[in-house]
Amino acid sequence: MKLKDIYKTSIKIGIKNDFRSRKLINEHLKQTKKKYDKLDKKNKALFDKERLTNPYSDTRIHFDSGKSVKKVLVGIDITVGDLLIAKELGADLVINHHPIGCALQGLDDVMQMQADILAMYGVPINIAQGLLKKRISEVARGVHASNSYVTVDAARNLGISFLNIHTPADNSVSFYLQQLIKKKDFNYVSELMDFLNQIPEYQEAARRGSAPTLYAGTLENRVGKIAITEMTGGTEGSAEIYEKLANAGIGTVVSMHQSEKNREKAEKAHINMVIASHIASDSIGMNLILDEFKQKGLEIIPAGGFIRVSRTKKNV
Ligand SMILES: [Fe+2]
Ligand SMILES: [Fe+2]
Numbered sequence: 001m002k003l004k005d006i007y008k009t010s011i012k013i014g015i016k017n018d019f020r021s022r023k024l025i026n027e028h029l030k031q032t033k034k035k036y037d038k039l040d041k042k043n044k045a046l047f048d049k050e051r052l053t054n055p056y057s058d059t060r061i062h063f064d065s066g067k068s069v070k071k072v073l074v075g076i077d078i079t080v081g082d083l084l085i086a087k088e089l090g091a092d093l094v095i096n097h098h099p100i101g102c103a104l105q106g107l108d109d110v111m112q113m114q115a116d117i118l119a120m121y122g123v124p125i126n127i128a129q130g131l132l133k134k135r136i137s138e139v140a141r142g143v144h145a146s147n148s149y150v151t152v153d154a155a156r157n158l159g160i161s162f163l164n165i166h167t168p169a170d171n172s173v174s175f176y177l178q179q180l181i182k183k184k185d186f187n188y189v190s191e192l193m194d195f196l197n198q199i200p201e202y203q204e205a206a207r208r209g210s211a212p213t214l215y216a217g218t219l220e221n222r223v224g225k226i227a228i229t230e231m232t233g234g235t236e237g238s239a240e241i242y243e244k245l246a247n248a249g250i251g252t253v254v255s256m257h258q259s260e261k262n263r264e265k266a267e268k269a270h271i272n273m274v275i276a277s278h279i280a281s282d283s284i285g286m287n288l289i290l291d292e293f294k295q296k297g298l299e300i301i302p303a304g305g306f307i308r309v310s311r312t313k314k315n316v
Contacts, residue, residue, distance in 0.1 A: 001070075001293065001296060001298060002068060002069070003064050003069055003093060003161050004061070004064070006069060006163065006293060007059075007061050010059065010168045011054050011055075011168055013172060013288070013289050013292060014055075014056055014059070014167060014171045014172070014289075015055070015168075017168070017174070017176075018113075018175075019113075019116070019120055019171070019175070019178075025055050028055055028113075029055055032051050032052060033052055036049075036051075051109070056110055056166065056167040056168055057106030057107075057109040057110050058099040058103045058106050058109075058110045058166040058167050059099075059103060059164060059166050059167060060101065060102055060103040060163070061162075061163050062100065062152040062155060062156075063156045063162045064161050065161045067161065069093045069161065069298065070297075070299060071090055071091045071092055071093075071299040071301065072091055072092070072094070072299070072300055073085065073089065073091040073093075073095075073301045074094075074095045074097075074286060074290065074300055074302060074303065074304075074306050075094070075095075075096055075303040075304020075305060075306050076097045076098060076279050076282050076286070076305040076306050077097070077098055077304050078096040078100075078151055078303070078304045079151065080150065082094065082304050083151065083155055083160055083162075084158070085303065086301075086303075087160060091160070091301060093160070093162070093163065094155060094162050094163075095163050096162070096163075096165075097169055097286055097306070098166060098282075099164055099166045100148055100149075100152060101148050101149050101152040102148075103166065104146060104148040105143055105144070105148060107140075107143055107234045107235060108136045108137070108143070108234070110166075110167050110233065110234040111135070111139060111234040111235065113233045114128070114233035115128040115129045116128075117232070117233060118229055118237075118244075118245070121229055121245065121248060121250060122248030122249055123244045123248050127244055128241070131237075131240050131241055131244070132237060135236075135238040139235060165286065165289060166234075167233070167234065168289060169285030169286045169288070170232035170233070170282070170285050171232045172284075172285045172289055173232075173281050173282070173284040173285035173288065174231040174232045176285075176288055177228055177231070177254065177276075177284075181195070181226055181228075181254075186223045186226070187222065188220060188221065188223055189218065189219050189221045189223050189252060189272050190220065191223065192223050192254075192274060193212055193214065193274065196274070196276055197211065197212060201280040201281075201283045201287070201309055202276065202280050204280065204307045205277040205279065205280035205307070210277045210278070210279070210280070212275065212277055213274075213275045213277070214272070215258055215267075215273040215274075216266045216267040216271060216272060217252070217270075217272030218272075221251075222251065223251055223252045223272065224251015224252055224272075225249050225251050226250075226252045226253075226254060227250045229241075229250075229255075230254075230256065230258070231254065231255065231256055231276075231281060236257070236258065236259055236262060239259075239264075239265040240265065242262070242265045242266040242268070242269035243269045246269040246270060250271065251271070251272060252271065252272040252273075253271055253272070253274070255274065255276065256275070256276060256281040257277075257278040258273060258275055280307055283305075283308070286306060287308065287311065288311070291310055291311055291312045294310060295312055
């Protein structure tokens with residue numbers, strides 16, 4: 001397989017599983033093109049042109065050795081050491097989940113989709129956008145100073161193709177859980193927790209010491225309307241959103257991880273906070289994408305915290 005095809009197919013899967021409509025995604029690309037067109041020649045040369053066709057600024061090819069891909073090492077957080085292991089094991093490609101390189105610097109752009117997701121759950125779009133604006137600028141400043149090219153440079157020096165897939169995978173786990181939850185009729189938070197605990201990645205997370213956990217609310221609470229507002233869209237959103245979600249009729253939020261500041265605000269708003277667990281949730285998203293390539297004969301080596309589960313034969 002060609003690296004370009006793996007990249008393009010991952011984006012396609014990300015779009016298919018995006019909570020936003022195709023129209024909204026296209027609108028985002030149209031706005032980016034408008035900004036690009038307004039730039040002068042000098043700034044056009046500096047612009048990341050992938051943004052014109054790929055709606056996920058946190059997903060990029062970082063190095064392409066040109067070799068055809070048969071064996072891939074996949075991790076949630078790849079280190080330079082993992083790249084050496086990949087070389088030792090004869091992998092032609094390394095895929096990381098979390099954004100690195102220019103994809104880390106693009107994390108703020110992808111966060112804009114959170115506003116559309118919140119609107120889908122009943123929060124007025126103007127409120128969602130207003131609250132996110134401050135948080136997005138915080139994230140942009142937070143990643144600005146980071147040395148985001150350490151592993152990218154190592155992959156180039158080793159001659160190993162290097163790709164990271166972030167939001168397309170997070171979209172996939174969000175859509176997957178939403179579809180499964182939609183079919184159920186949970187009364188209590190405990191029933192939602194029991195359901196999560198049947199998913200193999202979460203079972204493995206439990207064995208590894210980070211099972212799905214309740215951060216706010218109780219198992220005996222009525223679950224109410226469940227929202228999956230925090231599993232995709234770059235990183236954690238605004239702490240002020242929980243009160244708005246509660247006003248919009250949401251009883252329970254399923255998330256991957258949560259800061260203490262956001263947890264306190266969720267508790268105050270009487271939202272049940274189900275933390276499905278971070279790395280296992282990221283793994284589900286990656287697994288759903290990788291199954292597509294596994295069917296085409298790609299050999300997958302799990303690394304860097306990644307919990308590999310295949311759903312090609314059996315569905316959970
Ligand atoms: Fe993720
Ligand atoms: Fe993550």
